[in-house]
Amino acid sequence: MTKRLFGSILFVFAHTCLEGTLKSLIVSTRLVLVLSAILYAAFANPADAPPDPSKSEIWIKVRDLLFQGRAIDESANEIITLEAPVRAEDAATVPISIKAQIPQSSQKYVQTIYLIIDRNPSPIAAEFHLTPDSGRADIDTRVRIEEYSYVRAIAEMSDGKLYMAMRYVKASGGCSAPAGKDQEAALARLGKMKFRLDNEAQLNHPNLAQLMISHPNNSGLQMDQLTRLYIPARFVKKIDVTYNGTLILSADVDFSISENPSFRFYFTPREPGDLKAEVVDSNDLKFNSYIHVEPGVAGAGS
């Protein structure tokens, strides 16, 4: 729903991004110069210092859209932290680690984590919905970053309170970076999943699971290496993980997530059973995998 509302902003950004890229390739040298000068003037940051995070225009729009003026606690270290490299040289693969500082209990738990990348063509990179059965509201993933930008994780608690952690990340060109070296091989592998537990399963404790999906997660901003045409957007949009039918993690994501999306998260099993993942991409193709969980066994998906 919020995504749909945000569509128009996304369109304007994607359009500007596309148009700029196309033009700079086909117009005359002089125009390239003009465009470059405009880009430089628009993006250069003389002191190389991060800008004021509260004055980010995109953030103000996203905040109004998602939270409608509700208070957001920005000194949230005791609830949520966000780890991201200060300078990510590979802008197409920027590791992001969100860590909750409190356990998920039915009295108080992190209900949703919003991952926002202010200056990406689509700033709302992901919404992770969690439950008390998630055990810990930690999420590890990798994102694309198009421009030097604040990355924000906002935790919405079960009591409705909002907490935000943020980092300024210097990286650029991640969304329009060329897709993997071998697009053909990537398409042949599309939908293959790796789903596994990091350790032997333990009942009544948070267990760490990793879900990897082989998918180009095309942003629609990348150019096909042979035809020089833009590759249509095609990306993983929805991930649902359940344990014996109970929701563990439901994620709405988009092409801000890196190629071959990878997620680490926790779940707390109360009895042996099956951890199931269902993944849907923007072409409505579905991919499934599950892990049979037995105490003392390091499960791997099938």
Added chain:
Amino acid sequence: MLFPPLRIFLCLPLAFAAGAVLAEEFTVSEIAPGIYVHTGAQQESSPQNLGDIANIGFIVGDKCVAVIDTGGSIVIGRKLRQAILNTTRLPICYIINTHVHPDHIFGNAAFKEDHPVFIGHYKLPAAMAARGSNYLHALQRDVGPATQGSEIILPTLTVKGDLELDLGNRRLVLKAWRTAHTDNDLTVFDEKTQTLWLADLLFTGHIPVVDGSLKGWLSVLDELQGTKAQHIIPGHGQPDPSWPQALQAESDYLNDLLNEVRQAIKRRQTIQQAVDTVGLSQRDRWLLFDSFHRRNVTAAYSELEWED
């Protein structure tokens, strides 16, 4: 914050001053008869060095001149062109780009008036198309307005397999490699002096940068190990190192990276944990380690995590 146009205006004299200093320092040395190399600074591109960070140069035959890489901005390309004019009256017939990286191609525009044939790997046009606008943007942002006029110029002749060029009593053999440092690496071999221009397939001093395939690069290094040559030009670092011993340090670094990242994946470490722990024992052996090593680990991890 300054009003943007004013900022550009104020920056210009500074940039020109930096350029003037460089002009005095721009030198080429003849490392073998007819083989001229300019050694780039072992730095990242900056407003001070104007992108003069890669080894670039030219080869003079009886008929004409082939330029191999043109530097990281049009300013450096112009200096290289002036160095050629100071050396020979022969025309410049070929501009060879060894791969897509900006420090090797952004001087191309300085040679437009010579109407040379621009030559690159058959995958170079696609790489230039995919990355060109980002590279231009980064050049303006990181090196500054003095680089205006730098352009992406696509090759007019591409190489798949081998290509021979005749500069007049001087034959060059160009070879397009499988994915290694990038997916568009091209080397140049001068038969007369047995000079192998490896460009960024070989880094000495400057830490190697993985932007293609770690496994592919290691296999290319294996093949190069058995290649005979009297002179070697690396893309970064002192020209004419001893051969093939010069391959050892790079091959050690890349092998360590391969083994340690594989172990990290096996131990279920995250990409960030791998970045924080892998390959740190190599830190003292390389220049610019802190600028590129973490990126290398990220690239290696993404390549290796799907290998089984």
